[in-house]
Amino acid sequence: MDATISLKYNSATVHIDGLEVRTEGSEFNYSLTPCSALTRSTRMCTAKGQHATAADALAAAVSLARSLGKKLCKNCVAAAEAQAAAEVAAPVVKTTRQALGPASVTGWELLYDKPKQGCEVGRRFDAQGKAHYALICKTSGTVHRLARLSDEGQVRKTGGWCPDCQH
Numbered sequence: 001m002d003a004t005i006s007l008k009y010n011s012a013t014v015h016i017d018g019l020e021v022r023t024e025g026s027e028f029n030y031s032l033t034p035c036s037a038l039t040r041s042t043r044m045c046t047a048k049g050q051h052a053t054a055a056d057a058l059a060a061a062v063s064l065a066r067s068l069g070k071k072l073c074k075n076c077v078a079a080a081e082a083q084a085a086a087e088v089a090a091p092v093v094k095t096t097r098q099a100l101g102p103a104s105v106t107g108w109e110l111l112y113d114k115p116k117q118g119c120e121v122g123r124r125f126d127a128q129g130k131a132h133y134a135l136i137c138k139t140s141g142t143v144h145r146l147a148r149l150s151d152e153g154q155v156r157k158t159g160g161w162c163p164d165c166q167h
């Protein structure tokens with residue numbers, strides 16, 4: 001979603017323009033905009049700045065209204081809140097590489113198998129969701145932690161990471 005949301009205001013009220021709320025059959029059943037003030041071509045000023053998410057736009061609208069001493073449009077706020085809730089519920093796009101399965105050492109998943117070298121590149125996620133990588137020896141079960149996934153080729157080439165065999 002590359003929607004850009006902007007804030008507009010007239011003499012008394014701050015509105016949120018560019019929302020994408022199209023929840024049919026609900027109370028947010030608007031064809032173009034949730035706010036009749038925005039569809040009417042009344043004179044409005046456009047505030048500086050564009051917002052990529054409804055949550056951002058809502059926060060900006062609150063502070064704009066406060067700084068200008070204006071009210072927030074209830075229709076716009078309700079629509080922005082509904083859209084912000086949908087943004088939170090939307091699944092996070094997964095960009096991480098799919099694991100091939102479990103690695104030979106418990107607690108690690110197999111990211112790359114290196115059968116000729118008798119080792120694996122493993123990955124595990126900590127409680128914060130951060131990925132950790134390691135070279136895993138399939139013979140001895142040595143787990144050699146990598147600072148970065150991109151280090152694995154160099155570490156294998158250099159050797160000496162596994163104290164139990166020729167790795």
Ligand SMILES: [Zn+2]
Binds near residue numbers: 073
């Ligand atoms: Zn409005």
Ligand SMILES: [Zn+2]
Binds near residue numbers: 163164166
């Ligand atoms: Zn080894």
